[in-house]
Amino acid sequence: MKRPELPLQQLHAFVVLAEELHFGRAATLLGIAQPPLSQQIRRLEDKVGHALFSREPGRVALTPTGRELLPAARHALIGLADGLAAAREVGSGRAGRLRIGFAASLALTVLPGLLRTFRERSPAVELDIREMTTTPQLAALREGIIDIGLLREPPDDADLGFATVLTEPFVAVLPSAHPLARQRAVRVDQLADCPFVLLPRTVGPPLYDQIAGLCVTAGFTPQVAQHAVEWQTVCALVETGLGVSIAPESIRRIRLKGVAFRRIEPDIVRTRVAVAWRKNDSNPLVPRLLTVLHQDLADTPHADRSPAPSRCG
Known part of the structure; x- marks a missing residue:
């Protein structure tokens, strides 16, 4: 990265003097003595290669070179101030x-x-x-x-x-015409003879193992007829009659006319x-x-x- 050609301290001194057009007042605003201010301006003029101010007894004025530099110097200082403010916002977690x-x-x-x-x-x-x-x-x-x-x-x-963040129980996901959909709650062992629609184990092994574990605890291994990566798709496939599923309770908020969600009893495992x-x-x-x-x-x-x-x- 290229180093800046003009030090910001010298640009700041230049802008303040350009606005005041008086070395004494500018030095006071900068919090320095007048000789150091004069030295900074001379160093800046040496870098530019031309005088920035005309100095006459009782009068300081910008030269054409100084008038040309002033907008760019102001822009650089404003950009730095904005950048510092933005950095502070990010550092504090506000932006x-x-x-x-x-x-x-x-x-x-x-x-x-x-x-x-x-x-x-x-x-x-x-x-x-x-x-x-x-x-x-x-x-x-x-x-x-x-x-x-x-x-x-x-x-x-x-x-x-x-x-x-939270825990939630599991529910059975059933086609609305399924006999078990007439019940208020089902046991996992009642799903033993049903084909299942499940997420692939690769997308979330612990959750898949939880669901499979519910079935194994109930005495059977789920017969997976179809996999789907998203719960919305799982529910849509259940609606078509491809099988049943076991899902976290929040999935019941997916509203599909042909799908019924029923509590699993007993509620002993939560996701x-x-x-x-x-x-x-x-x-x-x-x-x-x-x-x-x-x-x-x-x-x-x-x-x-x-x-x-x-x-x-």
Whole structure:
């Protein structure tokens, strides 16, 4: 990077003198004695190669060279002041850019409220919101592509910090014409004979293992008829009759006419939604967002509980 040809201190002295056209008053405004001011102006004139001021007894005036330099000098000083102010805003966490990855299902729970509150408190911050499943989020965090992740079932990772935002129970996702949809709640073992539509394990291994574990605990291994990367697609495939699914409770906010959501009994396993960040991140906006989460987000309410039997028909 090329070093600036003219020191800012000399430019500042030049602008003040150009505005005052009096060495004594300019020196007072600069907080220096008159001789050092005269020395700075002479050094600047040496760099420019021409006189900037005409000096006559009782009168100081800008030369044509000085009049030409003055707008550029003012612009440089204003640009520096603006840059310093902007840097202070970023350093204090009042401005800057924050990149947030989120699992699509969290747009149905914590994401809207979090973004709304954060924007109200930090309106000058630019938010870059990226929809990503859990596994790509973790990779993006480690590589510095995003600053914050909102995901399900975070793994152990020495380089990342995690904090639970909420926990929620699972629900059965059924075609509305399915016999089990007539019940208020179902047991997992009632789904044993049904084909399943699930997310691929690669997009979120811990969540997939939780759902599969519910089935194994109920005495069967789920027969996966179809995979889909997003819960919206899972629900759409369930609506067509391709199978059933087990999903976090917030997925019931996806409104599809041909899909029924039913509580799973007993409610013994919950999925955890967490915020994730790099432990060594120096971006001051990261702790600022974590503070918003800590202060303003509460766990979603638990589903009420009432039993009911039947089998996949």
